[in-house]
Amino acid sequence: MAFRFFFNDAVSNPVDIHLFTDAAPSTGFGGFYDGRWFASQWPAEFFQLPSDLCDSSALRELYPIIVAALLWGHEWTRRVIFTHSDNLAVVNAINKEIQDLGSTLRPTSNPSSTLFGHHLPAAHAFYNLTLQSQDLILNAVSPNTLSTYWTGWQCFRRFHVFLSIPFPSFDLFSTADFLTFTSSRLYIRSPSLKVYLSAINFFHKLLHGSPHPFVSHPQITLLLKGIKRSEPPLTHKRLPLTSHILSCCLSTLRSGQYSPNISQTLEAMFLLAFFGFLRVSEFTTPSTTHHPSLHPCLSDITILDTDTLIFNIKRSKTNQFGIYTPVYIFRLHSSLSPYEPLQLYLQFRLSQGARPHDPLFISESGSPATSHWFHFHLKNVLSLSGFNPAHFSAHSFRIGAATTASHQGLPDHTVQILGRWSSHVYHSYIRTHARDLFTAHELLASVFP
Numbered sequence: 001m002a003f004r005f006f007f008n009d010a011v012s013n014p015v016d017i018h019l020f021t022d023a024a025p026s027t028g029f030g031g032f033y034d035g036r037w038f039a040s041q042w043p044a045e046f047f048q049l050p051s052d053l054c055d056s057s058a059l060r061e062l063y064p065i066i067v068a069a070l071l072w073g074h075e076w077t078r079r080v081i082f083t084h085s086d087n088l089a090v091v092n093a094i095n096k097e098i099q100d101l102g103s104t105l106r107p108t109s110n111p112s113s114t115l116f117g118h119h120l121p122a123a124h125a126f127y128n129l130t131l132q133s134q135d136l137i138l139n140a141v142s143p144n145t146l147s148t149y150w151t152g153w154q155c156f157r158r159f160h161v162f163l164s165i166p167f168p169s170f171d172l173f174s175t176a177d178f179l180t181f182t183s184s185r186l187y188i189r190s191p192s193l194k195v196y197l198s199a200i201n202f203f204h205k206l207l208h209g210s211p212h213p214f215v216s217h218p219q220i221t222l223l224l225k226g227i228k229r230s231e232p233p234l235t236h237k238r239l240p241l242t243s244h245i246l247s248c249c250l251s252t253l254r255s256g257q258y259s260p261n262i263s264q265t266l267e268a269m270f271l272l273a274f275f276g277f278l279r280v281s282e283f284t285t286p287s288t289t290h291h292p293s294l295h296p297c298l299s300d301i302t303i304l305d306t307d308t309l310i311f312n313i314k315r316s317k318t319n320q321f322g323i324y325t326p327v328y329i330f331r332l333h334s335s336l337s338p339y340e341p342l343q344l345y346l347q348f349r350l351s352q353g354a355r356p357h358d359p360l361f362i363s364e365s366g367s368p369a370t371s372h373w374f375h376f377h378l379k380n381v382l383s384l385s386g387f388n389p390a391h392f393s394a395h396s397f398r399i400g401a402a403t404t405a406s407h408q409g410l411p412d413h414t415v416q417i418l419g420r421w422s423s424h425v426y427h428s429y430i431r432t433h434a435r436d437l438f439t440a441h442e443l444l445a446s447v448f449p
Contacts, residue, residue, distance in 0.1 A: 018082050018084065019083045020032040020083075020084045021068060021083065021084070021085060022061075022086070023060040025055075028040050028041040028042055029060065031065075031067065031068045033068060038068070038071060042060075065083060065085070113210065114205075114206065115130060115133055115209075116206045116207060137206070142315070144281065148199070149202050149203070151199075152195060152196035152200065153203050155182060155188075155196060156196065156200055159177075159182070160174075162181075168203070170204055170214070172219070175197075175200070175212070175220060176219065176223055178200075179197070179223055179227065182196065183227045189231055189234075197224075200212055200215070238391065239392055239399075240399040240400035240404070241274070241392055241397050242403060243400070245387060245400065246270060246336060246397075247336060248387070249270060250267055250270065250335075251385070252381050252385045253267050253270075253381065257381075259364075261364075262377070264345055265345065265361055265362070265369070266377055267345075268342050268345040269361055269369070270397070271336070271342065272311060273397035273398070274336075274401050275329055276311060276327040277327075277420065278313075278398060279395065279398060280374060280395065282313050283311075284296075284361065284368075284374050284394075286371060288370060290359045293314075295314070295360075297357045297360055298357070298359075299356035300360060301342065301346060304328075307330060308329070308331070308339075309328070309330075309338075309339060309343065310326050310328055310329070311326070311327040312324040312326055312327075313325040316420075325420060329342060402418075405418060
């Protein structure tokens with residue numbers, strides 16, 4: 001019979017190491033590994049043991065395994081040792097004890113330190129409250145973040161399966177090698193790796209009630225920096241959807257390419273997204289299931305006066321606590337004025353019997369307009385308008401609004417307020433054209449006579 005145990009959590013292929021040992025009580029013991037062997041008589045100390053130990057066949061079978069580890073253990077680092085033994089007691093002992101010993105680098109979960117370590121019976125007094133507590137803990141992060149964390153966690157699991165190591169291993173080797181593996185083999189870039197590392201830290205908190213011990217390790221920090229420096233630079237994949245492109249898209253919608261209802265819906269969505277500097281999650285739903293407390297409703301748009309609308313954002317990437325953020329929409333002296341199309345859209349929906357808590361935007365079937373639905377129609381409208389849809393996404397509205405505002409000379413602090421940015425990250429949204437640099441140089445040169 002055979003068994004295997006882990007000398008280290010970050011292991012190699014399970015068939016890398018085969019160790020054969022045997023023992024004869026009357027003669028001695030021996031072992032064979034990788035073309036090398038040893039054999040010896042029993043040491044004199046063996047016969048000085050109490051009779052129950054001296055006569056133990058399990059102890060005698062275990063002894064040559066220990067000798068083999070002393071002789072060749074330095075070669076077994078990060079390997080699986082597949083050992084052949086004819087003693088069932090030794091097999092059970094190794095499989096139960098030594099494998100656990102080899103995993104001591106992984107933090108053990110103390111059930112009293114984590115709510116997720118308990119499996120209470122349904123009749124327990126704490127059962128329902130514990131389930132509610134677990135749900136509230138998971139609710140501490142947004143559904144999108146939780147979904148992203150789950151993706152990272154599954155990638156971490158697949159890494160363990162690929163290397164045949166016990167899951168989950170939280171030691172420094174496993175953490176570092178996971179980052180290197182996903183970077184070099186899966187070509188996942190450093191920003192995503194940081195998110196995956198946050199995911200591992202999140203699940204460590206759930207499983208063990210404490211932060212991951214190596215997330216902030218200096219070598220992990222240096223590893224991420226090294227990965228980032230080794231990555232080829234990325235060019236901007238998403239182009240800004242500027243006011244000019246928006247105008248072309250609106251002309252397409254008004255040309256009869258779509259049904260009147262869908263044209264009206266998309267025009268209202270396009271204008272709201274652009275002038276509101278919106279993220280797609282702020283005016284669509286992630287699925288066709290509508291939750292009025294989470295997702296945009298008709299009641300989220302109110303008419304302040306004959307020239308002003310207010311769109312209240314319930315939740316966003318930077319606001320997870322449901323604090324309404326007002327976005328002002330004005331009547332403008334322009335063909336791009338967002339006020340009139342949004343007002344007409346609201347009037348039409350209400351005339352069709354829509355209720356205040358119904359979805360703000362709906363699809364052809366009457367279900368909530370999801371981000372996927374919006375992306376699909378945006379790509380189609382861009383294509384019909386003569387633009388390559390591969391260069392744009394829903395986020396292009398936010399990028400395009402910031403770029404247009406900058407090109408029109410709006411002060412930085414105004415752009416920051418319009419986009420609801422709390423830091424200077426908005427600079428990365430602004431795409432600078434060569435002609436803008438030329439104009440700047442001309443302005444610099446105009447200082448001198």
